[in-house]
Amino acid sequence: MFLKKLSLVNYKNFSTADFDFDEKINCFVGNNGIGKTNVLDAIYHLSFGKSYFNPIALQNIRHGEDFFVIDGRFEKNGLEEHVICSLKKGQKKTIKRNGKPYDKLSDHIGMLPLVIISPADRDLITEGSETRRKFIDSVISQSDKNYLNQLIFYNRALTQRNSLLKYFALNHTYDHDTLAIYNEQLHNYGTEIFRVRQGFLKAFIPIFTEQYKAISGNSEQVNIAYSSQLLDAPLEEQLRITVNKDKALQYTSTGVHRDDLSFEIEGFPVKKFGSQGQQKSFLIALKLAQFNFIKKQAGVTPILLLDDIFDKLDENRVAQIVKLMDENFGQLFISDTHADRTEAVVRDTHQSYKIFRL
Numbered sequence: 448m449f450l451k452k453l454s455l456v457n458y459k460n461f462s463t464a465d466f467d468f469d470e471k472i473n474c475f476v477g478n479n480g481i482g483k484t485n486v487l488d489a490i491y492h493l494s495f496g497k498s499y500f501n502p503i504a505l506q507n508i509r510h511g512e513d514f515f516v517i518d519g520r521f522e523k524n525g526l527e528e529h530v531i532c533s534l535k536k537g538q539k540k541t542i543k544r545n546g547k548p549y550d551k552l553s554d555h556i557g558m559l560p561l562v563i564i565s566p567a568d569r570d571l572i573t574e575g576s577e578t579r580r581k582f583i584d585s586v587i588s589q590s591d592k593n594y595l596n597q598l599i600f601y602n603r604a605l606t607q608r609n610s611l612l613k614y615f616a617l618n619h620t621y622d623h624d625t626l627a628i629y630n631e632q633l634h635n636y637g638t639e640i641f642r643v644r645q646g647f648l649k650a651f652i653p654i655f656t657e658q659y660k661a662i663s664g665n666s667e668q669v670n671i672a673y674s675s676q677l678l679d680a681p682l683e684e685q686l687r688i689t690v691n692k693d694k695a696l697q698y699t700s701t702g703v704h705r706d707d708l709s710f711e712i713e714g715f716p717v718k719k720f721g722s723q724g725q726q727k728s729f730l731i732a733l734k735l736a737q738f739n740f741i742k743k744q745a746g747v748t749p750i751l752l753l754d755d756i757f758d759k760l761d762e763n764r765v766a767q768i769v770k771l772m773d774e775n776f777g778q779l780f781i782s783d784t785h786a787d788r789t790e791a792v793v794r795d796t797h798q799s800y801k802i803f804r805l
């Protein structure tokens with residue numbers, strides 16, 4: 448699968464822009480702030496229906512305008528896939544595939560598998576558990592439609608249970624039966640999410656450790672440990688036990704929305720004990736494992752976006768990654784401030800490439 452053409456209108460700093468891409472490697476080079484990351488983000492948009500960098504959709508419209516359009520023509524299994532993602536102020540975002548709008552944006556997820564490696568990934572190590580849950584959810588969702596639906600249902604039930612808890616507190620009332628309905632829903636969806644996450648990690652961790660070894664050249668033991676309250680007892684039982692606490696807090700304190708991943712080297716958390724180099728290798732290995740996992744599960748080679756990668760890795764490491772990917776990548780997009788060093792690395796792959804000077 449690859450992206451053949453991309454057209455942008457009023458997307459971030461671009462009023463209009465058109466690109467004809469190479470099937471293999473495409474590099475965006477230019478000064479800081481010129482819009483290299485924005486082009487990668489537009490490509491990300493076509494896959495996920497949202498920005499990787501700015502969760503506030505309206506802020507992705509060019510300043511002073513009231514809409515954006517991202518138009519991409521892909522080739523997948525020999526057929527053209529024409530995907531248009533657009534947003535107009537005051538209206539809902541739409542994604543059209545071959546002229547037909549989706550009813551739900553989530554139906555599009557997994558259609559165009561994509562992995563991005565960017566400096567923002569460091570949040571996976573430094574930030575709270577939500578970032579890590581998002582990571583694991585995004586990897587699984589790209590190859591398991593049912594999982595994304597379970598997540599949507601779970602989150603809906605969670606919001607409703609939380610509203611009910613607030614209502615109880617506000618009105619000094621309590622309705623056991625209504626709460627029990629939400630407990631059951633959370634239990635059913637949550638148990639399935641927990642089961643899929645466990646299964647996913649079992650398959651993902653060996654791929655990840657292999658990638659880590661290849662990138663770092665080290666033999667240190669790395670691991671991803673899954674923590675979930677559901678490891679202790681079934682969710683329905685826990686929801687019953689914590690009901691008084693939840694009423695006092697006015698939100699649901701147990702469930703898979705509290706799951707987390709712990710990233711470890713030699714049994715110690717990477718965040719506290721990993722060197723800068725180890726942390727960088729850990730993140731890249733996570734992303735390349737994501738790439739390989741999706742490729743295996745979905746049977747489609749994801750598009751790979753490497754944003755500002757030279758900024759966080761030395762040239763040798765980047766060359767190593769590109770080489771590592773050489774045999775198994777599909778289409779690659781790279782952004783960098785220096786045309787020379789990018790070209791030196793991609794030339795070595797003996798793959799076709801295009802350089803776009805922005």
Ligand SMILES: Nc1ncnc2c1ncn2[C@@H]1O[C@H](COP(=O)(O)OP(=O)(O)OP(=O)(O)O)[C@@H](O)[C@H]1O
Pocket residue numbers: 458459460461477478479480481482483484485486506507508509510755782783784
């Ligand atoms: N909604 C918007 N309207 C207009 N300009 C925007 C909008 N959102 C972001 N920008 C501009 O986009 C530019 C940043 O672009 P981008 O992050 O793609 O740069 P870059 O070329 O990747 O830079 P660097 O090399 O520093 O990473 C900034 O100048 C920012 O002001």
